Amino acid sequence: MSKNKEYLIKRGSSEYEVIIGLEVHAQVLSKSKLFSDSPTNFGAEPNTQVSLVDAAFPGMLPVINEFCIKQAVKTGIGLNAVINKKSIFDRKNYFYADLPQGYQISQYKDPIVGEGSILLDLPDGEKNVGIERLHLEQDAGKSIHDIDPQNTLVDLNRSGVALMEIVSKPDLRSPEEVNLYIKKLRSIMRYLGTCDGNMQEGSLRADVNVSIRKTGDKKLGTRCEIKNVNSIKFMQMAIEYEANRQADILEEGGSIDQETRLFDTKKNETRSMRSKEDAHDYRYFPDPDLLPLELTEDFISKIKKEIPELPDEKKKRFVDKFKLTPYEANILVSDIETSKYFENVIKNSDVKLATNWITGELFALLNDRNLEMSESPISSKNLSTLINLIKDGTISGKIAKTVFEIMANESKDPKSIIDEKGLKQQSDPKEIEKIVDAVIKENPKNVELFKSGKDKLFGFFVGQVMKKTDGKANPKLVNDILKKKLN
Amino acid sequence: MSDIINLTLSALIDKIKKKELSSQEITNAYIARAEKSKDLNTYITTDFENAIEKAKKFDEKGNFDCKLPGVPLAVKDLFCTNNLKTTAGSKILSNFIPSYESTVTQYLWDEGAILLGKLNCDEFAMGSSNETSFFGNVESPVGKKVVPGGSSGGSASALAAKLTPATIGTDTGGSIRQPASFTGTVGLKPTYGSCSRYGIVAFASSLDQAGPMTQDVSDAALMLDVISKYDTKDSTSVNFKRGDYFKSLSSNIKGKKIGIPKEYRVDGMPKEIESLWQDGITLLKKLGAKIIDISLPHTKYALPAYYIVAPAEASSNLARYDGVKYGYRSEGENLISMYENTRSEGFGDEVKRRIMIGTYVLSSGYYDAYYLKAQKIRRLIKNDFDEVYKSVDAILTPSTPSSAFKIGDKTDDPVSMYLNDIFTVPVNLSGLPAISIPAGKDKNNYPLGLQIIGKAFEEQNLLDISYSMEKELNFKNNLQDWWIK
Amino acid sequence: MSIDLKTIKHIAKLSRISIDDKKAKELEKDLNSIFEFIEALNKVDTKKVDPLTSIAETSLKLRGDEVKTKNIREQILKNSPDENKDFFVVPKVVE
Ligand SMILES: [Mg+2]
Numbered sequence A: 001m002s003k004n005k006e007y008l009i010k011r012g013s014s015e016y017e018v019i020i021g022l023e024v025h026a027q028v029l030s031k032s033k034l035f036s037d038s039p040t041n042f043g044a045e046p047n048t049q050v051s052l053v054d055a056a057f058p059g060m061l062p063v064i065n066e067f068c069i070k071q072a073v074k075t076g077i078g079l080n081a082v083i084n085k086k087s088i089f090d091r092k093n094y095f096y097a098d099l100p101q102g103y104q105i106s107q108y109k110d111p112i113v114g115e116g117s118i119l120l121d122l123p124d125g126e127k128n129v130g131i132e133r134l135h136l137e138q139d140a141g142k143s144i145h146d147i148d149p150q151n152t153l154v155d156l157n158r159s160g161v162a163l164m165e166i167v168s169k170p171d172l173r174s175p176e177e178v179n180l181y182i183k184k185l186r187s188i189m190r191y192l193g194t195c196d197g198n199m200q201e202g203s204l205r206a207d208v209n210v211s212i213r214k215t216g217d218k219k220l221g222t223r224c225e226i227k228n229v230n231s232i233k234f235m236q237m238a239i240e241y242e243a244n245r246q247a248d249i250l251e252e253g254g255s256i257d258q259e260t261r262l263f264d265t266k267k268n269e270t271r272s273m274r275s276k277e278d279a280h281d282y283r284y285f286p287d288p289d290l291l292p293l294e295l296t297e298d299f300i301s302k303i304k305k306e307i308p309e310l311p312d313e314k315k316k317r318f319v320d321k322f323k324l325t326p327y328e329a330n331i332l333v334s335d336i337e338t339s340k341y342f343e344n345v346i347k348n349s350d351v352k353l354a355t356n357w358i359t360g361e362l363f364a365l366l367n368d369r370n371l372e373m374s375e376s377p378i379s380s381k382n383l384s385t386l387i388n389l390i391k392d393g394t395i396s397g398k399i400a401k402t403v404f405e406i407m408a409n410e411s412k413d414p415k416s417i418i419d420e421k422g423l424k425q426q427s428d429p430k431e432i433e434k435i436v437d438a439v440i441k442e443n444p445k446n447v448e449l450f451k452s453g454k455d456k457l458f459g460f461f462v463g464q465v466m467k468k469t470d471g472k473a474n475p476k477l478v479n480d481i482l483k484k485k486l487n
Numbered sequence B: 001m002s003d004i005i006n007l008t009l010s011a012l013i014d015k016i017k018k019k020e021l022s023s024q025e026i027t028n029a030y031i032a033r034a035e036k037s038k039d040l041n042t043y044i045t046t047d048f049e050n051a052i053e054k055a056k057k058f059d060e061k062g063n064f065d066c067k068l069p070g071v072p073l074a075v076k077d078l079f080c081t082n083n084l085k086t087t088a089g090s091k092i093l094s095n096f097i098p099s100y101e102s103t104v105t106q107y108l109w110d111e112g113a114i115l116l117g118k119l120n121c122d123e124f125a126m127g128s129s130n131e132t133s134f135f136g137n138v139e140s141p142v143g144k145k146v147v148p149g150g151s152s153g154g155s156a157s158a159l160a161a162k163l164t165p166a167t168i169g170t171d172t173g174g175s176i177r178q179p180a181s182f183t184g185t186v187g188l189k190p191t192y193g194s195c196s197r198y199g200i201v202a203f204a205s206s207l208d209q210a211g212p213m214t215q216d217v218s219d220a221a222l223m224l225d226v227i228s229k230y231d232t233k234d235s236t237s238v239n240f241k242r243g244d245y246f247k248s249l250s251s252n253i254k255g256k257k258i259g260i261p262k263e264y265r266v267d268g269m270p271k272e273i274e275s276l277w278q279d280g281i282t283l284l285k286k287l288g289a290k291i292i293d294i295s296l297p298h299t300k301y302a303l304p305a306y307y308i309v310a311p312a313e314a315s316s317n318l319a320r321y322d323g324v325k326y327g328y329r330s331e332g333e334n335l336i337s338m339y340e341n342t343r344s345e346g347f348g349d350e351v352k353r354r355i356m357i358g359t360y361v362l363s364s365g366y367y368d369a370y371y372l373k374a375q376k377i378r379r380l381i382k383n384d385f386d387e388v389y390k391s392v393d394a395i396l397t398p399s400t401p402s403s404a405f406k407i408g409d410k411t412d413d414p415v416s417m418y419l420n421d422i423f424t425v426p427v428n429l430s431g432l433p434a435i436s437i438p439a440g441k442d443k444n445n446y447p448l449g450l451q452i453i454g455k456a457f458e459e460q461n462l463l464d465i466s467y468s469m470e471k472e473l474n475f476k477n478n479l480q481d482w483w484i485k
Numbered sequence C: 001m002s003i004d005l006k007t008i009k010h011i012a013k014l015s016r017i018s019i020d021d022k023k024a025k026e027l028e029k030d031l032n033s034i035f036e037f038i039e040a041l042n043k044v045d046t047k048k049v050d051p052l053t054s055i056a057e058t059s060l061k062l063r064g065d066e067v068k069t070k071n072i073r074e075q076i077l078k079n080s081p082d083e084n085k086d087f088f089v090v091p092k093v094v095e
């Protein structure tokens, strides 16, 4: 068992451990909604993606989307979780402007997916985080408070969109672990194609449950739930703030109220949502418009066959087969697009070089331009060609960087860039010998000094040769010939 | 003209097909009579102009091979009708115009029927006397100031008064059968899952079922042929093999085993109901059926269980009426007061009472004691039926524990009102089909009905038994048209 | 067991129905008489009974992932009490 770098809140002589559990709401990737046939497009004009069912017109009834069920089961398998053959849809009753039915169809006692786990790679080892459950439910609409000064406006475009609520066990212990957990969960779902994980568009949000306890205590403290946080950074900030707030209260001899809180991103603090507290009785009961969902073994095993290689397996394979370090493998598998790119590059070229070029130059480029791997200006095919040109000595590593830069701007293939710009490496020993001779001839003084023991001057000669060849001379040959001539 | 309104649905269809009557003649006859019958208050919304227009079109180029060729029909105002106001008898929907059509009404129009208008009903189908409607009481043609029963009271009254040749209602706890019994008409509640609930304003989803209300049993079979179809828009719709009910009707019930449940002999049941039941038993024997005494031991718990299950579902189903998307809205200084004022003003007392009951039985701390308990009782009630159906084909009971009463007689005491449905409710809880047929009259000359309960999905059997009884009973309402102006 | 006024008011709040004191008293009377009648259920031993939630003798049917309803905003909004052609409108909500 590796011991993690501990995240502790210190108050005087006391040390508090922070206990975190997450309820992640992940939007299911599907064309139509969970119980209706309207579209799920993001960013559409208000109330244009709404069916009579989504707006809860009288007499409208829910009919479940089979694909959403498959997506949930798939995700469950990806989380190494138990798939429940029988699950039940319940109504969660409460009134809200953006909840047209006056209830949300969710799963309460019998979710579609039971216990599972997610493996995190911490700097000092691995950690398993337990998954409590995954259930399917409807998203609500959106209340807009800042368009009309007098009123709240309601857009039901999201109303009825399928969500997977993925509930972790209270196994997380620091904002950093939360960061890794969300990224890993997101990665798994993107591999599976069950959620795009786009946090800006709200495809992934989390309710964060935070409690603290003195180190060594066994009993969990009273927790607060911070609702609907939509970025990892905000989750981390909210946890940091909330843990410290709780520690202050306990230090002063107070006690924590179990409550729902909101993270105010402008003030960087959490505050109580008393409005949601009063009349907090959801009156769950099985939705009488729906029957229990029963999955056959056949249905589940068909989905199992569709599960692709997931990040953990892929990482293991990369380490075992390609001899990558776990660190390198991790970086390459964490995003499905990156792993696809990598695997395309190495189909025909050197693994080590590919690893270095992707995690080095390419990542830097994407980072610089704020691009996703899928938007890379350099195709995997072109990078593969570039790497092969380095490998066979057509160009040097240094020239390769120049070619790479041109590729990034013109998205041409490296061979034509090299031809056009005449960047091909000079690897003819006779040619290089001529240049070396010229350099020696032009610098008699330095030759003298070198021979008298000033070894450092060797670099000067290499530099002179490179200068004369615009950097195109094969460095190895230059080295060899210089050594021979100077000694 | 008076001949037309005295024809049964199947007789009308026959005459249309033979071109002895036109759709326009028939439609005009019913409209003319409706205009003179406004005192019964059966209609909430009429659509007569459109009906005449459609009748004209039908006569010009209608399809005479349809099941309901050019037949004008009025329906309960719980079915959403495209472009025609649908209120569910409530103020909260008093201005609601759907942009869609319920599945079952669509089936009617697909078979050539023409909509006359929307019939009064108890608010959200909650009531047994049509006295909870926002649009006022309905009078029964069987007697002045007499209730037609409920919740399909407007439908029953309109049918008995011959303002529509047939109609459809909905039955959650007896809302088709009890008013049929009170008005001397036939009311059939099909097996749960037979008729789509899509587009019907929901009361209690696990109990609601649409069904025909007709002048006789063959008309009920004919209507059932039209409205009983599998529908993918309703997740509780059942895809079973439906019969050709009308064509297959048979009056031969020799050897059929009919159960008589002793638990339906309740305290204080009027003698005339008891003798009605006895006469029914005698008749069945005469028709060659075998009478078997049976026991449904949990019968007496059906009504209390129903008054947990139905309000619980209703409290949730009616949460959508919040003044935001459609219907009545009362202003409020904030969202919550807008909700509270809207719902307080928009719903009538009985609806509010049931929402409150439903909210209470689902609320934290009470769920197990009430809701879960009721679901368990529901299982026991269904088990009772499953058990007796091992030895009988159908069950005979009275439809109601009393005949129709006067308007206002039971409005002060909700429980006495609820007791009206004591014989009908177990059927809804078990999802079974049942029919009420007129079988006699009480001392006031008010009709009395007998209920036949069948096995799930065996509507044909139910129809055959009632068809054969009907022939012998030869019931006549003999109404005096006292309400006609 | 009886339902007191405080409970009546709590249920009304949960139900989003405003009631005055007079109405609350009426409801107290009605609900108590209804629940007195409902209490009959306590006589039945249901320890070993499975609750029956769905009477339809069928399994949940699944729909294909197809978009059929496109933009019907006009239909969706035409019955709404407030006149706004893009949104539903409710009194200002402060979170
Ligand atoms: Mg939550």
Ligand SMILES: [Zn+2]
Pocket: A025, A137, A165
């Ligand atoms: Zn949720």
